[in-house]
Amino acid sequence: MSQASMTGEQHSNKADSQGSIPYDKKNRFVYQDDEIIEKPFNWAQMRRLLTYMKPYKRQLLPILVILMILGTLTKLAIPFLISYAIDHAIAPEPGVDPSMKLLLIITGTAFVLYVIQWATNTYRIKFMNMIGQRIIYDLRADLFKHLQSLSFGFYDKRPAGSVLVRVTNDINSLQDLFTNGAINVLVDCLQLLGIIIILLFLNVKLAVAVMITVPIMFLISTKLRKKIRMAWQDVRIKQSRINSHLNEAIQGMRVTQAYTQEKENMTFFDYMNTVNLKSWNRASALNQTFGPIIEITSAIGAFILFVYGTGLVQAEAITVGILFAFAQYVGNFWEPINRLGQMYSQMLIAMASSERIFEFMDEKPSVSENKGAMLMPSIKGDVNIEQVVFEYEPGRAALKGISLHAEAGQSIALVGHTGSGKSTIINLLCRFYDPTQGRVLVDGFDIRNVELESLRSQIGIVMQDTFIFSGTIRDNIRFGRLDATDEEVERAAKAVHAHDFIMSMENGYDTEVQERGNVLSMGQRQLLSFARALLADPRILILDEATASIDTETELKIQEALKTLLKGRTSFIIAHRLSTIRYCDKIIVLDHGRIVEEGSHEQLMVKRGTYNGLVEAQYKYM
Ligand SMILES: Nc1ncnc2c1ncn2[C@@H]1O[C@H](COP(=O)(O)OP(=O)(O)OP(=O)(O)O)[C@@H](O)[C@H]1O
Numbered sequence: 001m002s003q004a005s006m007t008g009e010q011h012s013n014k015a016d017s018q019g020s021i022p023y024d025k026k027n028r029f030v031y032q033d034d035e036i037i038e039k040p041f042n043w044a045q046m047r048r049l050l051t052y053m054k055p056y057k058r059q060l061l062p063i064l065v066i067l068m069i070l071g072t073l074t075k076l077a078i079p080f081l082i083s084y085a086i087d088h089a090i091a092p093e094p095g096v097d098p099s100m101k102l103l104l105i106i107t108g109t110a111f112v113l114y115v116i117q118w119a120t121n122t123y124r125i126k127f128m129n130m131i132g133q134r135i136i137y138d139l140r141a142d143l144f145k146h147l148q149s150l151s152f153g154f155y156d157k158r159p160a161g162s163v164l165v166r167v168t169n170d171i172n173s174l175q176d177l178f179t180n181g182a183i184n185v186l187v188d189c190l191q192l193l194g195i196i197i198i199l200l201f202l203n204v205k206l207a208v209a210v211m212i213t214v215p216i217m218f219l220i221s222t223k224l225r226k227k228i229r230m231a232w233q234d235v236r237i238k239q240s241r242i243n244s245h246l247n248e249a250i251q252g253m254r255v256t257q258a259y260t261q262e263k264e265n266m267t268f269f270d271y272m273n274t275v276n277l278k279s280w281n282r283a284s285a286l287n288q289t290f291g292p293i294i295e296i297t298s299a300i301g302a303f304i305l306f307v308y309g310t311g312l313v314q315a316e317a318i319t320v321g322i323l324f325a326f327a328q329y330v331g332n333f334w335e336p337i338n339r340l341g342q343m344y345s346q347m348l349i350a351m352a353s354s355e356r357i358f359e360f361m362d363e364k365p366s367v368s369e370n371k372g373a374m375l376m377p378s379i380k381g382d383v384n385i386e387q388v389v390f391e392y393e394p395g396r397a398a399l400k401g402i403s404l405h406a407e408a409g410q411s412i413a414l415v416g417h418t419g420s421g422k423s424t425i426i427n428l429l430c431r432f433y434d435p436t437q438g439r440v441l442v443d444g445f446d447i448r449n450v451e452l453e454s455l456r457s458q459i460g461i462v463m464q465d466t467f468i469f470s471g472t473i474r475d476n477i478r479f480g481r482l483d484a485t486d487e488e489v490e491r492a493a494k495a496v497h498a499h500d501f502i503m504s505m506e507n508g509y510d511t512e513v514q515e516r517g518n519v520l521s522m523g524q525r526q527l528l529s530f531a532r533a534l535l536a537d538p539r540i541l542i543l544d545e546a547t548a549s550i551d552t553e554t555e556l557k558i559q560e561a562l563k564t565l566l567k568g569r570t571s572f573i574i575a576h577r578l579s580t581i582r583y584c585d586k587i588i589v590l591d592h593g594r595i596v597e598e599g600s601h602e603q604l605m606v607k608r609g610t611y612n613g614l615v616e617a618q619y620k621y622m
Contacts (some may be wrong), residue, residue, distance in 0.1 A: 009524040010075075012590050015317050025281070029457050034105055040242065040618065041350055042355075045351060045354055045355060045358065046342075046347075046351070047122055048358065049174070049354050050352075050356070052135045052139055052178075053131070053135060053140070055134075056131050056134065056135075060127055060130065060131050061131075063123075063127060064124060064127050064128065065081055066130070067120045067123055067127065067256060068120075068124060068183065068186060068187050068190070069119045069190070070116065071116075071120035071121050071187070071192050071311050072091070072187060072190045072194060073114045073115055073194075074116045074117040075115075075191065075332070076122070076191070076194045076195065076198060077113055077138060078110055078114065079295070079324070079325045079328035079329055079332075079461070080112065080198065080325055081106055081109060081110050081113070081324035082106075082321075082325070082328070083319075083321035083322055083328075084106060084321060085102070085103055085107070085110075085318075085321070086320055086321035086324055087108040087319045087320065087321030087322070088102060088321075089103035089106060089563075090103065091321075097314070098461070098491065101137050108326050119173075124183070127181075128179060128183050128184075129179050131178070132175065132178035132179030132180075133175075133179065136171060136174065136175045136178060136179075136334065139171065139389045139399075140171055140173065141372070142361065143167060143171070143300045143322075143360060143361060146360065146361050146363075147167075147360065149162070149365050149519075150363060150365050150435065151366045151367040151432065152367075152427065152432045152433060153366040153367075153392075153433060154363060154366070155573050156237075156392065164247065166251060166356060166360075166373070167357075167360075168350075168351075169236070169240065169243075170353035170354075170412065171353075171355050171357070171358050173346075173349050173350055173353040174350055174353050174354060176346055176350070176358070177336035177346055177347065177350040180346075182303075184339060184343065185340065185343050187336075188336035188343075189334045189336075189340070189341050189351070190341075191407075192337065194334070195212075195329045195332060195333055195605055197300075197332075198325075198329060199211070199326065200323050200401050201310065202318070202325060202326065203317070203318050203322060203326075205308075205312070205317075206305070206308060206309055206312060207324060208319065209304050209305075210301055210305050210330055212304065212327065213297050213298075213300050213301045213304070214337075216297065217294070217297040217337070218337075219333075220297070221290070221293070221294075221337075221341050222292055222341075223346070224286075224289065224339050225290075225345055227286055228283065228286045228287055228290065228345070229345045229349075230517065231279070231282055231283035231286050231287075232283045232345075233281050233349075233430055234279045234282075235276070235280050238272070238276035238279045238280075239276060241271065241272055241276075242269075242272050242276055243274060245268070245269065249265060249269070257437055268394070268492075274515060279330060286450075286543055292556055294523075295495070296333075296339055296400045298330070298334050301330055301333075302327070302330065304387075305323075305327060305330055306327075308328060309323045309327075310323070318521035332504040335351045340409075348495040354395050366433070366434070367431055367432065367433060367452070369451055369452055370448055370449055372449075372615050373449055373451045373452075374449065374450055374451065375450070375451055375454045376442070376445065376451065376455045377443070377460065378448040378458070378539070379442060379443055379458045379459075379490045379539035379540060380405075380408040380539065381407075381408035381410075381442075381443070381569060381570035382405075382406070382407055382408045382441075382442070382443050382444070382549075383394065383404075383405070383406040383411055383429065383441070383442055383540065383570055383572070384404075384405050384406075384440070384441040384442075384444075385402055385403060385404045385405075385425065385428070385437075385438070385439075385440050385441075386403055386438050386439050386441065387401055387402075387403055387437065387438040388401070388402045388403070388425075388428060388435045388439070389401055389402075389435065389436050389437040389438055389439065389442065389473055390428060390433065390435050390437075391436045392424075392433075392488045397420050397436075397593055398402055398421050398424045399424055399425065399428075399435075399547055399593045400592070400593040400594050401438075401594065402421070402425065402593070402594070402595055403436075403438075403595075404425075404570070404595065404598070405586055406570050406586070407570075408443075408570055409567070409568055409569065410570055410571075410585040410586060411566055411568060411571040411572075411573060411583075411584040411585050411586075412570075412571065412572050412573070412584060412585065412586050412587075412588060413428060413570060413572075413573045413574075413575065413577070413581035413584040413586070413587045413588065414426075414464055414573070414574045414588050414590060415574075415578065415581065415587060415588070415589055415590070415611065415614060416589055416590035416591055416596075416610075417591065420575045420590040420591050420592060421592075421593040422544075422590055422594065423574065424593075425572075425590075426461070426542050426544055426574065428440055428461055428571060429442075429447075429459070429540075429542070429572065430455075430456060430542070431447050431448070431452060431455060433455070435446060442455070442540070455459040457500035457539050457542065458535075458538055458539050459539075459541075459542065460480070460512055460533035460536045460537075460538030460540070460541045460542065460545065461528055461533065461541075461542040462526070462529045462532075462533045462542070462543050463529070463544045463545070463546065464526075464544060464545035464546065466522075466525040466526055466527065466528065467527040468513055468514075468529075470512075470513065470514055471512070471513065472507075472509065472510050472511060472512055472513070473502055473505070473508075473510070473511050473513060473528065474486070474489055474510060475510050476513065476528055476532065477489045477492060477493060477509075477528060477532050477535060478532075479532055480492075480531075480532035480533060480536035481532070481535050481536050484535050486509075488535060489509065489531070490509070491530040492532075492534045492535040493509075493527075493528075493531045495531070495534055496530040496534060497527065497528055498524070498527035498528060498530070498531050501524055523550045526546060526550055527550070530546065530563055537560075537567065539569055539570065540568070540569065540570045540572070541566065541569050541571045541572075542569065542570070542574075543572070543573045543574065544574045545574055545575060545576065546573075546575075549604065555580065559580065577618075578614060578615050578618055581601075582601045583601070585598065585600065585606045586598065586599065586600065587599065587601060587604055587611060589609075589610050589611045589614075591610060596609070596610050597610055597611050
């Protein structure tokens with residue numbers, strides 16, 4: 001089950017109080033909120049994030065900085081130039097004639113500056129996007145690489161939907177920071193500093209008077225921003241829940257339709273959707289209050305400027321040109337302040353995102369290679385499981401002291417009731433988990449001391465729940481050994497009797513199958529995964545309920561094929577259908593994590609113990 005479990009309580013938080021839909025089953029799903037929660041600014045984390053900029057430090061950053069400085073300087077210079085034109089070319093001091101030539105020179109220069117400003121801004125945004133996208137590409141690649149290295153234990157604790165939603169949302173919120181943010185902060189700070197210096201240079205008194213509104217504006221905006229931030233976070237929580245529910249609803253669509261639960265699901269979805277809409281409306285309304293507040297504050301600034309500034313002009317303390325320059329600079333003043341506020345909110349959200357991304361990245365695989373792990377030599381197939389105890393969760397042993405030996409080339413069947421520990425033995429043999437106690441030896445090597453890839457690449461596994469990737473049937477079989485030729489692929493398919501059904505499909509081996517192979521029947525999928533495993537030519541072959549969905553006739557054919565194919569390989573076969581394991585060299589009977597019987601079919605039948613009971617129970621219902 002994805003983000004949800006059916007037990008009930010946690011969901012009854014904020015969302016419920018906001019949702020007005022009278023729906024008594026709205027607690028049916030419980031979602032762990034994987035939303036982005038605001039975190040205090042954390043320098044260490046920011047530095048870690050910024051290390052992703054390192055590869056671009058030499059190539060692109062210097063260009064960016066030059067563009068940034070050039071853009072800011074031109075922006076700052078233009079009002080100054082116009083002010084100069086007013087005072088010296090349009091309305092010069094009494095006694096001096098207006099100069100058309102000077103005006104033309106100044107307007108020409110201003111025009112050139114506008115062009116430079118436009119060009120620098122355009123290229124700055126382009127470069128920023130380029131760097132930002134590359135950083136996100138690197139981050140995403142790092143994260144995916146790491147996720148692939150994490151062990152089953154990590155995924156046992158987290159539903160796929162939760163990993164997915166979290167990774168996509170968090171990476172997206174960092175995307176905003178890197179593409180729009182980091183460099184803009186520098187641009188805005190530079191611009192602000194430049195304006196303050198110029199204003200003070202032009203006239204200290206007027207500059208101080210105009211900037212009197214800044215602290216007020218700062219106070220108001222800090223308070224309001226916090227509220228707005230919280231409101232948007234609430235929106236993200238709601239959206240994250242919708243995503244989680246969607247993920248689950250789509251995956252479980254067949255069950256929903258089979259149990260005709262569409263109406264129920266729709267009502268629940270409607271409820272979540274309404275809660276999301278309300279939360280969005282609230283955040284959006286709050287957001288809209290910000291604009292007028294800035295406008296009122298700038299209007300007060302402008303009022304002070306014109307009342308006090310005109311007084312200063314009349315007293316001849318400043319010129320009209322300087323008053324004009326002031327008006328322009330003050331106009332440009334609020335823009336960076338506003339953006340810096342937005343950036344701050346964005347950074348706090350990015351802090352939370354990066355924390356969660358780094359939390360995944362810092363997660364160590366519970367199964368990792370020991371230092372000095374050696375390459376597993378070519379496996380002969382002798383498997384020794386010695387006194388193995390294994391707990392998925394502390395205190396709940398799934399295997400309680402298992403010892404078994406498979407000589408190279410032997411076929412071993414694992415049988416027993418559901419939950420008796422059959423798959424767990426296989427999981428340990430493939431080293432998806434490490435035993436809590438005891439050890440697993442292959443050809444005398446403790447598998448903890450060999451390189452994982454060299455071990456797993458020599459073990460083939462066919463599971464009941466076969467995963468078919470999107471691509472052609474040929475690609476799916478070739479997944480077993482990527483360098484296999486087309487002939488080898490077909491030979492493997494023929495050996496497991498998959499060739500006929502493949503050829504009956506529209507494009508034969510080139511038929512496209514969808515993710516999880518929905519165009520194929522369960523049995524067909526299993527046949528493909530047989531072919532895949534055989535192509536890999538593993539020394540140890542594991543069949544975990546691999547023939548459960550194949551009809552008896554095909555199964556008999558496969559049995560024949562398997563007899564030759566299993567020759568020379570050690571195999572472990574888990575099967576509830578006991579007829580399939582009758583000819584195995586050894587049958588291990590498990591019960592509640594312990595081996596209760598061991599021997600050949602004939603030996604165990606004579607014993608008239610658990611195995612005999614299982615076989616008789618099966619025939620009784622036939
Ligand atoms: N990922 C897991 N996390 C926690 N407990 C688990 C996990 N997988 C299996 N178990 C528990 O370990 C025990 C053995 O499970 P296992 O899957 O090995 O049984 P099995 O014999 O293969 O069952 P089946 O015939 O149904 O496939 C069960 O009690 C099961 O609940």
